[in-house]
Amino acid sequence: xxxxxLETFLKIxxxxxxxxxxxxxxxxxxxxxTQIKQLEEELGCLLFDRLGKTxxxxxxxxxxxxxxxxxxSLEREILLEVPANKEPAGEIKVGVSESLCYSTFPPVLLxxxxxxxxxxxxxxxxxxxxxxxxxxxxxxxxVYTLNPLMENTELTLIQKKKExxxxxxxxxxxxxxxxxxxxxxxxxIPLLLTSHNCSFRHMLLEDFQKMSVTPNIVLETSSKEVxxxxxxxxxxxxxxPDMVANAEVKDKKLVRLNWKGNDFPIYSQLxxxxxxxxxxxxxxxxKLITDK
Numbered sequence: 001x002x003x004x005x006l007e008t009f010l011k012i013x014x015x016x017x018x019x020x021x022x023x024x025x026x027x028x029x030x031x032x033x034t035q036i037k038q039l040e041e042e043l044g045c046l047l048f049d050r051l052g053k054t055x056x057x058x059x060x061x062x063x064x065x066x067x068x069x070x071x072x073s074l075e076r077e078i079l080l081e082v083p084a085n086k087e088p089a090g091e092i093k094v095g096v097s098e099s100l101c102y103s104t105f106p107p108v109l110l111x112x113x114x115x116x117x118x119x120x121x122x123x124x125x126x127x128x129x130x131x132x133x134x135x136x137x138x139x140x141x142x143v144y145t146l147n148p149l150m151e152n153t154e155l156t157l158i159q160k161k162k163e164x165x166x167x168x169x170x171x172x173x174x175x176x177x178x179x180x181x182x183x184x185x186x187x188x189i190p191l192l193l194t195s196h197n198c199s200f201r202h203m204l205l206e207d208f209q210k211m212s213v214t215p216n217i218v219l220e221t222s223s224k225e226v227x228x229x230x231x232x233x234x235x236x237x238x239x240x241p242d243m244v245a246n247a248e249v250k251d252k253k254l255v256r257l258n259w260k261g262n263d264f265p266i267y268s269q270l271x272x273x274x275x276x277x278x279x280x281x282x283x284x285x286x287k288l289i290t291d292k
Contacts, residue, residue: 001042003075006068008035009047013065016055066137073138081279088281089118095126095134095143099224099241100268105144108288119281128199135273142282143271144289146241147199150269159270159290164242165200167257168227168249170234175257182261183211190218190236192227203264204239211261228254241266 011021012032022032040047047061057065080090096105101123109121124140128147132155134140146163167186169176175185186208193215194201201220208215218236221227224244231238232253238245248254270289272278278286 001039003072005035005039006072008032009039009061009064010068010072012036012048012055013057013061018055069137069139073141076141077277077279080281081277087118088116088279088284090281091120091122092141092282092285093122093124093139094285095124095131095140095145097144097146098125098222099146099244100144102224102244103246104243104268104292105289108285108292112285112288116281116284121285127197129197131271135271135276138273141272141276142285144268145271146266146268148203148265149267150271152271154274155271156274156276157269157271158286160267161269163266163268165203165239165264165266166242166245167259168231168238168240168245168254169236169257170232171252171255172234173237173255175237176255179258180260181257182259183208183213186215186237187213188216191215192219192221192230192236192238193217194224194227194240195220195222198222200239200241200264200266203266207262207264 008021008025008027011025012018015021015024018032018036019029022029025032036047043060043064045060046058047064049056049058076091076093080088080092112119112121124134126134126140126143126145128145128150131140131143131145132152135143136154149160150157167181175181175189178185193204205215219227219230224240227238227240228245228248230236232248237257238254242256245254245256249256270286272282276282
């Protein structure tokens, strides 16, 4: 058993497909098949049930999953911390909210790569509900998220910074020049919202319910780019983080409505698992984020 086989196993679990896993890893499908066959022979059990075109983990595969994640996480940590190199080298897996990748996070990554060219940063977009488990299992080393303030006894909150949400519309929209907008003004107005699992959407809909306002949702999407495009084309009012729309407001493609309704408190937050060792490579990335 080796880390290459375990990485292949995890990629198949992620994609539920041998061919897709092979393509993502840059292997021939026969190589992936051989690696899993060797792993199954060594463990003396089947890891996947192959039911036609459907691929599912066996109970043995389910048990291997958590160990494989932990072993690869420990391997990354060993490569980061054990060599006596003055310059950090290795890989960090970072979970990040999509909204932070529009303007806030990219400059941090560029500066980090400039300072530490031997380091690789692997990014994964995360959901508010699932990232604590990914940190606990070692799938992620660090999480940089944009959400309502979160408390979790298994996580260490390294930094929090107040951020803002806003309502955005085309400059031609009837509400664009209004001096004051509240929940009642949005009754019946086409709304462009984030997807069902997004905390921003939940905050807004809870607020509307308290104010007895029935929302007219015409679009639900996880893509902030799609929200902006629909808003710019006068197809509704988009509710999203202000940091996402800075460029469009500057170019006068969108306007931020003068919101006077209830507040929607959100924070950019930096998390690590409470038991995670913070070595030099991770510490330097944390410093760049907090300095930013």
